[in-house]
Amino acid sequence: MDESKLRDDIVRLSRSLYDRGFSVGSAGNISAAVDDGLLITPTNSCLGFLDPDKISKLDRNGNHVSGAPPSKEIFLHRAFYETRPQTGAVVHLHSTFATALSCLSDTDPQDCIPPITPYVVMRVGTVKMVPYVRPGDPKAGDLIRGLKGSCAAVLLANHGPVVTGRDIFSAIYAAEELEETAKLLVILRRAPTRRLAPDQIQELKTAFGSH
Numbered sequence: 001m002d003e004s005k006l007r008d009d010i011v012r013l014s015r016s017l018y019d020r021g022f023s024v025g026s027a028g029n030i031s032a033a034v035d036d037g038l039l040i041t042p043t044n045s046c047l048g049f050l051d052p053d054k055i056s057k058l059d060r061n062g063n064h065v066s067g068a069p070p071s072k073e074i075f076l077h078r079a080f081y082e083t084r085p086q087t088g089a090v091v092h093l094h095s096t097f098a099t100a101l102s103c104l105s106d107t108d109p110q111d112c113i114p115p116i117t118p119y120v121v122m123r124v125g126t127v128k129m130v131p132y133v134r135p136g137d138p139k140a141g142d143l144i145r146g147l148k149g150s151c152a153a154v155l156l157a158n159h160g161p162v163v164t165g166r167d168i169f170s171a172i173y174a175a176e177e178l179e180e181t182a183k184l185l186v187i188l189r190r191a192p193t194r195r196l197a198p199d200q201i202q203e204l205k206t207a208f209g210s211h
């Protein structure tokens with residue numbers, strides 16, 4: 001794993017998210033696994049203007065070893081790496097439509113993003129809601145551990161999405177797919193909407209793997 005390329009990829013992909021309005025201000029944070037720990041965006045940093053040399057590095061025990069102070073959501077990120085060994089990167093955003101679903105009281109907490117299109121099934125899988133805790137509360141880590149690795153993505157109630165992937169590219173593509181599907185769900189709200197049928201979902205899982 002080339003850490004310096006990974007740092008450049010984090011900067012480039014974060015800027016792209018920011019430029020397209022998936023994040024604003026200093027909201028959101030991104031981490032990626034490296035051989036000896038993980039890289040995570042610094043707390044209070046803007047995803048549009050990251051400096052590769054200031055990205056925080058933590059060792060395998062979660063100790064801060066270099067860069068600016070890490071995101072306060074480090075507990076959330078580490079819980080995904082701990083419970084889903086296939087995780088190579090974690091993306092947390094306050095993207096508008098996924099956050100809207102996280103605030104709507106009739107979003108199904110066991111199935112926040114119903115399977116209405118193939119790509120959300122292929123890239124994201126089942127999304128559960130995690131009860132509200134304040135940003136940076138270590139309890140968020142306990143709540144993620146409680147899912148026992150069953151979800152690649154969650155919505156934090158009244159806060160926003162957290163999405164994981166094998167690597168930084170797949171985590172970000174999945175976060176974009178989740179946001180676009182959330183937008184469709186908000187647009188289609190109260191309109192009778194066809195879901196993919198269970199056999200169609202199974203066909204996708206067989207053809208493309210499941211989350």
Ligand SMILES: O=C(CO)COP(=O)(O)O
Nearest residue numbers: 028029043044071072135
């Ligand atoms: O989105 C955020 C908190 O939930 C941003 O926090 P950080 O700036 O500490 O990464």
Ligand SMILES: [Zn+2]
Nearest residue numbers: 028094135160
């Ligand atoms: Zn947040």
